[in-house]
Amino acid sequence: MAGLSVIAFDADDTLWHNERFFRLSQQRFQELLAAHAEPDQLAARLLAAETRNLALYGFGIKGFTLSMIETALEITDRRIGADVIGEILDMGREMLRHPIEVFDGVGETLATLAARYPLVLITKGDLFDQERKLAQSGLGELFTAVEIVSDKTAATYGRIFGRFGGASGALMAGNSLRSDILPALAAGAHAVHIPHDLTWDYERVEDVPPSPRLHLTDDIRKIIDIIDKI
Numbered sequence: 001m002a003g004l005s006v007i008a009f010d011a012d013d014t015l016w017h018n019e020r021f022f023r024l025s026q027q028r029f030q031e032l033l034a035a036h037a038e039p040d041q042l043a044a045r046l047l048a049a050e051t052r053n054l055a056l057y058g059f060g061i062k063g064f065t066l067s068m069i070e071t072a073l074e075i076t077d078r079r080i081g082a083d084v085i086g087e088i089l090d091m092g093r094e095m096l097r098h099p100i101e102v103f104d105g106v107g108e109t110l111a112t113l114a115a116r117y118p119l120v121l122i123t124k125g126d127l128f129d130q131e132r133k134l135a136q137s138g139l140g141e142l143f144t145a146v147e148i149v150s151d152k153t154a155a156t157y158g159r160i161f162g163r164f165g166g167a168s169g170a171l172m173a174g175n176s177l178r179s180d181i182l183p184a185l186a187a188g189a190h191a192v193h194i195p196h197d198l199t200w201d202y203e204r205v206e207d208v209p210p211s212p213r214l215h216l217t218d219d220i221r222k223i224i225d226i227i228d229k230i
């Protein structure tokens with residue numbers, strides 16, 4: 001075995017909590033619009049707006065906030081009150097200010113790996129927000145490179161891993177099959193899926209083709225054993 005030359009990590013819901021804040025805001029959004037739509041209907045309309053807007057706003061809280069406003073306008077035939085729009089904007093700002101919570105075991109695992117491999121953080125989302133969260137996490141110095149990208153495709157991984165000797169010697173770890181695992185495998189890298197309890201519907205994938213380069217664990221600490229066996 002040639003071994004690995006670079007290890008990459010996703011950030012949101014891999015190193016720290018993220019989706020739970022979106023869920024809390026979405027609950028609040030459903031309460032605000034309870035008189036106009038059933039929760040399931042509203043959730044479906046919001047997901048449709050978010051997906052539709054990805055190409056314009058990219059991933060992240062700002063796009064989510066604008067999509068909530070758009071959905072509120074849509075389901076009320078543009079009769080939603082300015083006070084509700086104000087509350088939605090407040091929710092978005094609150095999310096952008098919310099302190100992050102790093103998962104157990106992340107600091108020690110990254111420190112162990114950083115002594116042996118260059119580590120790369122690969123995350124999508126709002127540039128300011130991802131930079132803020134990384135700074136707050138205290139993990140920034142463990143990474144050789146930080147890539148805040150607009151989307152995670154096989155080409156994205158190929159380009160980044162190309163700077164570290166190529167995808168065949170790279171490993172990508174993350175919680176999202178759609179963004180972290182499948183495109184990294186398609187680029188030729190190894191991948192470690194670390195599922196999180198909460199996954200945004202957009203990131204869900206029905207079928208994952210089997211691959212000898214795909215690994216699964218429920219605990220980021222176990223990634224060290226997985227890497228040792230590659």
Ligand SMILES: [Mg+2]
Binds near residue numbers: 175176
């Ligand atoms: Mg993630």
